[in-house]
Amino acid sequence: MRLAYIALFAFSLFASVTLQAQESPYFVTYDHHLEEPGNLEIETSSTVGVPRAGQHWFFAPYLELEYGVTGRWTSELYLEGQSTAGDSTIFTGWRIENRFRPLAREHWINPVLYLEYENINEASRIRKEIVGAAPELNESNAELRATRAHELETRLILSSTAHDWNISENFIVEKNLSENEGFEFGYALAVARPLATLASGKNCRFCRENFIAGVELYGGLGTTQGFGLHDTAHYAAPAISWQISDNTSLRFSPAIGLTHGSSPALLRLGYSYEIRGFSTKLARLFGAKP
Amino acid sequence: MRCWILSAIFGLVSIMLAQNSAYQPDPNWRVPQDAAMKPNPLARKPDAAAGGKKLFLRNCTECHGQDGSGLVKKHAADLQLPVVQNQSDGTLFWKITNGNPDRGMPSFSKLPEPQRWQLVLFIRKLKPEN
Numbered sequence: 303m304r305l306a307y308i309a310l311f312a313f314s315l316f317a318s319v320t321l322q323a324q325e326s327p328y329f330v331t332y333d334h335h336l337e338e339p340g341n342l343e344i345e346t347s348s349t350v351g352v353p354r355a356g357q358h359w360f361f362a363p364y365l366e367l368e369y370g371v372t373g374r375w376t377s378e379l380y381l382e383g384q385s386t387a388g389d390s391t392i393f394t395g396w397r398i399e400n401r402f403r404p405l406a407r408e409h410w411i412n413p414v415l416y417l418e419y420e421n422i423n424e425a426s427r428i429r430k431e432i433v434g435a436a437p438e439l440n441e442s443n444a445e446l447r448a449t450r451a452h453e454l455e456t457r458l459i460l461s462s463t464a465h466d467w468n469i470s471e472n473f474i475v476e477k478n479l480s481e482n483e484g485f486e487f488g489y490a491l492a493v494a495r496p497l498a499t500l501a502s503g504k505n506c507r508f509c510r511e512n513f514i515a516g517v518e519l520y521g522g523l524g525t526t527q528g529f530g531l532h533d534t535a536h537y538a539a540p541a542i543s544w545q546i547s548d549n550t551s552l553r554f555s556p557a558i559g560l561t562h563g564s565s566p567a568l569l570r571l572g573y574s575y576e577i578r579g580f581s582t583k584l585a586r587l588f589g590a591k592p
Numbered sequence: 593m594r595c596w597i598l599s600a601i602f603g604l605v606s607i608m609l610a611q612n613s614a615y616q617p618d619p620n621w622r623v624p625q626d627a628a629m630k631p632n633p634l635a636r637k638p639d640a641a642a643g644g645k646k647l648f649l650r651n652c653t654e655c656h657g658q659d660g661s662g663l664v665k666k667h668a669a670d671l672q673l674p675v676v677q678n679q680s681d682g683t684l685f686w687k688i689t690n691g692n693p694d695r696g697m698p699s700f701s702k703l704p705e706p707q708r709w710q711l712v713l714f715i716r717k718l719k720p721e722n
Contacts, residue, residue: 373693
């Protein structure tokens with residue numbers, strides 16, 4: 303079975319099927335680039351949490367399906383789980399996310415509106431956003447999974463391109479509809495740049511143009527009941543993405559916890575596979591003429 | 593029940609594709625004058641067009657086809673036509689950068705600026721097959 307997984311990974315690493323532009327290296331921050339209309343991106347990512355004394359390692363994988371509905375609207379579905387060392391492995395819920403670009407053209411600052419509904423439980427650990435106060439990591443999965451959370455998350459995404467650098471700022475507001483705990487706030491800031499800006503004429507896997515490096519800074523800003531930095535989690539995270547083939551990419555980011563409320567480190571790894579012209583392929587499958 | 597679901601999916605996809613009629617240039621897709629005047633900084637590096645070809649195959653063939661003639665179902669422009677080739681380098685660069693999202697052309701600002709200029713170099717090499 304393990305051999306099958308290794309073979310599958312090796313195949314996807316070296317397979318070259320269809321074609322796609324480079325992926326951002328960010329895990330938490332969003333920039334203004336949406337999915338191309340009709341394309342479907344399938345991504346598996348995971349967050350590994352390095353524990354403090356008295357806590358346990360956790361592994362939180364999630365599957366992400368991202369579809370470009372139009373040139374200005376991208377929709378995503380997330381399925382997530384979590385496994386804690388010495389505890390259990392559980393399904394922690396699902397999310398539906400939508401991003402809209404209100405402005406058609408490129409501007410100095412490009413705003414994107416973000417709305418996400420989360421149907422998760424309190425054991426969720428994927429850390430796709432850091433909001434509110436620092437999380438409690440000492441409770442067992444059995445206790446945490448019993449508490450469901452219906453949450454709405456909104457973001458104002460601002461993103462710019464300057465001399466081939468991407469600079470992105472996200473301002474996050476989240477509301478747990480299941481609890482009367484006010485609004486939670488967070489932020490995510492990031493910069494990134496390709497290692498080479500000119501494309502070489504040859505097909506190469508390890509060319510510098512296939513790598514984008516950057517750094518993210520993200521954390522919570524408290525709630526309406528206690529706004530500020532007190533007892534919040536913050537991370538600084540170098541990040542790199544590698545365009546392995548024309549439709550597959552790999553991302554890695556080791557995030558370092560900056561406050562006592564943070565985990566000492568979060569290790570993030572993501573692998574994405576792009577299906578270009580997904581809607582057309584689906585239509586052909588159901589008999590539409592090419 | 594299964595048949596009903598398949599029909600619903602097919603109907604939905606058909607609606608999505610029904611908008612793909614013959615391509616019509618968008619008269620509202622106007623390029624600012626200063627952007628149209630920009631020269632291609634790679635004009636004296638014709639070798640960079642090879643990289644442009646690679647980028648074109650990666651990013652453009654899904655709608656414009658490998659020869660740039662454009663797929664009717666995608667409303668995509670035939671890049672070999674004089675109406676495209678007569679546009680300035682700056683105009684093509686601006687259109688690649690900004691896209692025309694309401695007409696299906698995505699923005700490619702995620703590509704570094706030199707790579708967008710490489711695309712312009714390669715588009716200049718697209719010629720109709722006799």
